[in-house]
Amino acid sequence: MIDKTVASVSAAVADVQDGATVMIGGFGTAGMPSELIDALIAHGARELTIVNNNAGNAEVGLAALLKARRVRKIICSFPRQTDSYVFDALFHAGEIELELVPQGNLAERIRAAGAGIGAFYTPTAYGTPLAEGKETRLIDGRGYVLEYPISADFALIKAEKGDRWGNLIYRKTARNFGPIMASAAKCAIAQVREIVPLGALDPEVIVTPGIFVQRVVAVDVDTRRSQPQAAA
């Protein structure tokens, strides 16, 4: 019997090696897999390359990982936020490398990795500083920039419900990068609010089919309510 469920978040991230590239889902805190990130901090892997839209908020989740100095490089579109002071300090001290990527290029590069695309031409950033040094091409009179995929060793994502085959559904705008990151990583780990029996998810509405997911772990905190709630 195939069972991708894992008993704990610490077991789920136990083999993340030093120097790994780790995609972390979420847009700000919506969809951020905070419990998996906390487990990654406790696990202790260092010199990580992180792929996320942002660079952490306050001192929780991704910001806590940065604060613990486990991240060598971050690939993101929007690091600067009102509460991104952990990243800001590391950046100004020269202690973290930043690869700034326009948000649509970030999404498409991740999607491309998951879809087996070798590279693609995009008009985004053509003629701007973010295209400097990159190959460009005129196609039907319009300027395009060549962009390469971003793949990862691990993806840590947050979904609403999952089953033992790894099928996932999400909740509202917490979906954001989850589906494409799952497809772009060798090992996609989904923390879910609830693990449901096989067949409980309507096949017409499954967003991420289990082929893209290697591990599913239930996290017994419902972020929508202040009270912790037991997972099914």
Add this chain to the structure above:
Amino acid sequence: MIRFSREQLAARVARDIPEGAYVNLGIGLPTTVANHLPSDREIFLHSENGLLGMGPAPAPGSEDPDLINAGKQPVTLLTGGAYFHHADSFAMMRGGHLDICVLGAFQVSVEGDLANWHTGAKDAIPAVGGAMDLAIGAKRVFVMMDHQTKSGASKIVERCSYPLTGVRCVNRIYTDLAVIDVTPQGLRVVEIVDGLAFDELQRLTGVPLTSADARATGRKAATLSER
């Protein structure tokens, strides 16, 4: 001088958004356009983090941390709205499916180049988000900004001195002084705030403008006619 207030400017932009339009309103000033869309028009607001059919802010106490907009503020979803992942969301933007996006700007050039993501300051942390995707992707790009900087310099310029967001991408500029179209023949003034003469607007702008009237009287700047 009388200038459009922020609210008047937002209302003016809203007037140009037709029924049925798919629209992305950028973070900051453009977000306020939503407050002025007439309730009798069905307009689809897109937010790049993954929703279409975005509704207004929720009532206090009803915020949902899983339902936010691109500015990471709590929002609601209209009946009929949809959620989707980031690659789909940016396909809507980059694939030319949005009718209009409204963006803020530091500078716009006479050719419609846009600078709105970075001041170029050495110690500034660069952050771009979806600005470059919106600039090249929407069918029409509207810019909403003050006509001048705080020190009185024109934000409509011959060439942008700030790092570019997109090349020749802006279609229309809404400022606190005027509404100006970017055309292959140069900048064409569509509307001026009440009480301001065209010549005075031209003096404050620093790059050649034309208006319907000015064109009729042959006052169009030679430098622009050569483009």
